[in-house]
Amino acid sequence: xxxxxxxxxxxxxxxxxxxxxxxxxxxxxxxxxxxxxxxxxxxxxxxxxxxxxxxxxxxxxxxxxxxxxxxxxxxxxxxxxxxxxxxxxxxxxxxxxxxxxxxxxxxxxxxxxxxxxxxxxxxxxxxxxxxxxxxxxxxxxxxxxxxxxxxxxxxxxxxxxxxxxxxxxxxxxxxxxxxxxxxxxxxxxxxxxxxxxxxxxxxxxxxxxxxxxxxxxxxxxxxxxxxxxxxxxxxxxxxxxxxxxxxxxxxxxxxxxxxxxxxxxxxxxxxxxxxxxxxxxxxxxxxxxxxxxxxxxxxxxxxxxxxxxxxxxxxxxxxxxxxxxxxxxxxxxxxxxxxxxxxxxxxxxxxxxxxxxxxxxxxxxxxxxxxxxxxxxxxxxxxxxxxxxxxxxxxxxxxxxxxxxxxxxxxxxxxxxxxxxxxxxxxxxxxxxxxxxxxxxxxxxxxxxxxxxxxxxxxxxxxxxxxxxxxxxxxxxxxxxxxxxx
Ligand code: SF4
Numbered sequence: 056x057x058x059x060x061x062x063x064x065x066x067x068x069x070x071x072x073x074x075x076x077x078x079x080x081x082x083x084x085x086x087x088x089x090x091x092x093x094x095x096x097x098x099x100x101x102x103x104x105x106x107x108x109x110x111x112x113x114x115x116x117x118x119x120x121x122x123x124x125x126x127x128x129x130x131x132x133x134x135x136x137x138x139x140x141x142x143x144x145x146x147x148x149x150x151x152x153x154x155x156x157x158x159x160x161x162x163x164x165x166x167x168x169x170x171x172x173x174x175x176x177x178x179x180x181x182x183x184x185x186x187x188x189x190x191x192x193x194x195x196x197x198x199x200x201x202x203x204x205x206x207x208x209x210x211x212x213x214x215x216x217x218x219x220x221x222x223x224x225x226x227x228x229x230x231x232x233x234x235x236x237x238x239x240x241x242x243x244x245x246x247x248x249x250x251x252x253x254x255x256x257x258x259x260x261x262x263x264x265x266x267x268x269x270x271x272x273x274x275x276x277x278x279x280x281x282x283x284x285x286x287x288x289x290x291x292x293x294x295x296x297x298x299x300x301x302x303x304x305x306x307x308x309x310x311x312x313x314x315x316x317x318x319x320x321x322x323x324x325x326x327x328x329x330x331x332x333x334x335x336x337x338x339x340x341x342x343x344x345x346x347x348x349x350x351x352x353x354x355x356x357x358x359x360x361x362x363x364x365x366x367x368x369x370x371x372x373x374x375x376x377x378x379x380x381x382x383x384x385x386x387x388x389x390x391x392x393x394x395x396x397x398x399x400x401x402x403x404x405x406x407x408x409x410x411x412x413x414x415x416x417x418x419x420x421x422x423x424x425x426x427x428x429x430x431x432x433x434x435x436x437x438x439x440x441x442x443x444x445x446x447x448x449x450x451x452x453x454x455x456x457x458x459x460x461x462x463x464x465x466x467x468x469x470x471x472x473x474x475x476x477x478x479x480x481x482x483x484x485x486x487x488x489x490x491x492x493x494x495x496x497x498x499x500x501x502x503x504x505x506x507x508x509x510x511x512x513x514x515x516x517x518x519x520x521x522x523x524x525x526x527x528x529x530x531x532x533x534x535x536x537x538x539x540x541x
Contacts, residue, residue: 060099068140069099071161075464076147077116078431099143107139109146121150137190144192155464156435158192163457165466167485169198170205197466204455204468208481211453215274216487217504221479222264222273222302224257225494226280226294227519230318234351234422235380237414239496239517243285249519250286253495254293256526260493261301263530267537268491272303275479276310280494283312284319291324295331304332309478311335315378317363318355325370335477337407338363339378343397344390347383352418357397364401374475377403381437382411382462384422384429391437395444402448405471407480408441410434412458434463445470454481486510491537495522501536511536 058073060066095114101107107125111117125142127135144159157165173183180202187198228250229240243250276298286294312328314320314336328336340360342348348355367375377398381391398406411429413419423429442452450470454477457466469480482488492499496517503509513532516522522529 057096058099059096061101065136065139068136068159068161069143071459072140072143072147072159073097074460075155075161076151076153078428078460078462078464107142109143111150117150123149141190141192148192154192154194156194156197157457157464157466158188158194160191160193160457161459164484164486165193165197165201165457166205166208166455169201170209170485173202173205200452200468201455204452207451207453207476208485211476211478211481212485212487215478215482217502218488219274219306220268220271220489220491221275221277221482223479223483223490223492223494223497224276224278224283224294224298225492225497226253226278226283226286227495228280228285229282230285230316231352231354232418233353235383235411235414235417235419237416238281240281241519246519249523250290252523253519254290254297256523257294257493258297258301259526260530260533261297263534264491264493265301265303267534270303272306273491274306274308274488275482276302276307277313277479278311279313282314282316282319284314284324285316288321288323288327292327292331295327295333299331309335311337311477311479313337313339314363314367315339316353316355317359318353320363320366322366322370325367325372329370329372335374335376335475336367336372337376337378338367338403339376340394340397341378341380342383342386342390343394344386347386347390350384361401364403373404375403376405376407376471376477377401378407378409379441380409380411381441381465382429382432382434384426387432388436388440391432391440395440399444399447404475405469405477406441406445406448406450407467407469408438408445409467410438410462410465412461414458414460429462431462434465438463438465438468442468442470448472453477454484456484489537491533495519499533499536 058070060069095116096112098110099107109123111121113120123146125139127138129135129138140159148154162168169183169187172178172186178186183202184195184198187193188195225239227239227241228243228246231242232240284291310333312333317338341353343357345357379394449472452468453471454469455466469477471477483490486502489502490500495515498512498514501511513536515529516525
């Protein structure tokens, strides 16, 4: 399918909506003046009178030829942009006979938008839901979900809004690379020789942070990656000692370690984490189907997941999260039902349900090129099975975010039991507090507290060797970001 356009400022929005309505269809962009290369073509054109035309041409994807013409009713650039998005959305909905649960919203933080709207405009719940449909075509169900989560988040975030900070430490090693992974994840077998040097850089970063943050400690600590527990028991101990030695812990409300991969876990590592006061861990199945785990390259079995979960409980962890992915290759609704039945038996304290997102940096793209598109399931039904299971486990939805190219154009939702909400997750999503991020491929974020809503960021090298060799420069970037007064 070819998307032709000459509206460069709206390129991303047009493209994102098109691929949401027609998932799995390879789209190629070209300038409008170019000759048509196939009959599967959507043509977006800015007319001389500044109206916009969309033409659909018959072919394998589009089944008729139609023209839709848009004339803006406003002169305000921001409003025109949204009018245009609504026009694209309505045209594509008419053409495909479908609607999308989140309408024309393409951003990753719908709850931030919903809460902002509710506060700025002083709207009632019904008013917000109506506003989200009128302006963004968000379905009533999703707007209500977003609003419910936004209100809960708002109360949880109150003590952290505009003060304090979160500390993130990235460990870019994993037992193997999953098919869908787009994170920084070096297979530890081949990269073991870099681990001690990496931990030395973490030590340097932590020591510098103490000065840069003037001895103030964080509210939350999150060790992610990668899989931090891909480190050996001794290395994990070294990392946690470094944190204890350098980070003032008096304000820390939550200390999370992504113990994601069951093939990286054993009773000794849980004991080390417990000893160092880690309060929350993630043990991630993604699915309870062995064939799928093998296909997606996770190199662990369902049996290993059960063992890891039991070891964690035996060590006294009472805040265990599980991540699941809906829409993995070869899975159908029966597999989703089975996975959620197993989750119910194990009864974790929180559950994060992802819809599969096909990322450019993952091996999934190549897999699809070789094996064909992943056959779709009824994603809304799958999400309902997950949310019903969460409700049966006394959990409620507490955070939500979206990604590009998500299966079913849905969302990722975190569910948790009362008191087991992942505070760091909400803080990073709603951008109410600064994040000091340490390690390769991480992004620090300074949220200004002067009421301007300004946010500034600095990153570190994604390439491991570059990060190791350029560590002083990485520290300096953070000194510049956090060291100055506002
Ligand atoms: S465990 Fe996570 S970070 Fe590691 S390879 Fe798999 S998806 Fe990537």
